[in-house]
Amino acid sequence: MAVDDKTCRINIQVQSDDFDLGSEYSRLRHQADNPGAIVSFIGLVRDFIGEGTEGEQSLTLEHYPGMTEKALQDIADRACSRWPLSGCTIIHRVGKLVPSEQIVAVLVASSHRDAAFSGAEFIMDYLKTEAPFWKKQQAGDQAEWVVSRASDYQRASRWKNSKH
């Protein structure tokens, strides 16, 4: 198959396994055509309760298999059509995670640094509001579903009103 050098190479992965930023960066760097800039975002599990709280903390990520991959692909496609991106990787973990573990990686390659930064922010903003993932926090024997934040919706909506 002939390869179109102008295509944005999109890698989407939804997995329970951890990922390695160095490997993902190397892959994108060599796949993308003559990139001048690569922006990476990594989201990690924070200690979500104060010190002194007892019991093991964990975060369990549920998702909607099938729709998740479709939603992430759609977000990546929109980013690639809005900015001149040469490659983009989205990895999101599911299952049980503990504090300091990695949850999500977004890597964006472009010949322009502003496009790489904007593309990565755009993908993160829409990932938070359109990709079917749900977090449940557990601390000791207390479990509760994380509630979505209005600020995430505000961040996503800013892209509708701005050109970049």
Added chain:
Amino acid sequence: MAVDDKTCRINIQVQSDDFDLGSEYSRLRHQADNPGAIVSFIGLVRDFIGEGTEGEQSLTLEHYPGMTEKALQDIADRACSRWPLSGCTIIHRVGKLVPSEQIVAVLVASSHRDAAFSGAEFIMDYLKTEAPFWKKQQAGDQAEWVVSRASDYQRASRWKNSKH
């Protein structure tokens, strides 16, 4: 020496050697206090002339030793006082580089993703306009100094007018 957990850990390196994103990311991830987000920017040498041009391409980076480190530290300090950053790494290479080599790395850790993105963009914008580096392009036996771009100054000046 007692370590203040609220301090922004700043690592500045100016070097001719290449760097490894994976290692720098791991270092920052473990240094920074409970980070929720780590944004990385890598700048790479692009093919700066069209295909078909003959001769080896290279980019030589000159800098002002002493002032460079001071300027980068100052930019990092300003980013850390403007956003709640828990760590930041700036690595800039000097000397002769060829296309596809890495030039610059900026990594920023924060508990908030918007702060991590803004901090990394802020550092890159000021690095381009305030850190004493100069690029000279060579293609075959033709050499010329890269001219600074007005757009870089415009990008940097936008931080003066906005709160974030």
Added chain:
Amino acid sequence: MLTVRYFASLREALGCEEENITLEQKDNVTVSDLVGLLSARGEPWDVLQDTGQVLVAVNQSICQRTQPLHGDEEVAFFPPMTGG
């Protein structure tokens, strides 16, 4: 036959992960009609009427409640997403 799926806190609140529903009327049916049918079961099912708390996807794409249903779709109900 519709496949109806529930996720996350909604799945737990309803005590149901997936069910099959056959529409009696096949023409001019929308997601809203399905919600009406399910809400008629009473608590806790009436939460489905809350458009702020419950989102809908038909065939794995987010949609409005005016979305038509032909009777053979996969319909999913879930709370606002909290990934990333």
Added chain:
Amino acid sequence: MLTVRYFASLREALGCEEENITLEQKDNVTVSDLVGLLSARGEPWDVLQDTGQVLVAVNQSICQRTQPLHGDEEVAFFPPMTGG
């Protein structure tokens, strides 16, 4: 004694990397006075007067040309930066 340094394209244009200059007058001297002294050498030194093309740092901090000099500083002239 001032240490005066030149970088990048300016270093090449002037054919000079570093020189030492002793100020005769020590009071009320600014970077502009130093530029006047150097520009008086004629071409190519008069380029130093172009504030858009030539930036100045005193003791390794960027400054305006109104910056006072006491006579023992490191003064650097260079074109706008192009790193990153």
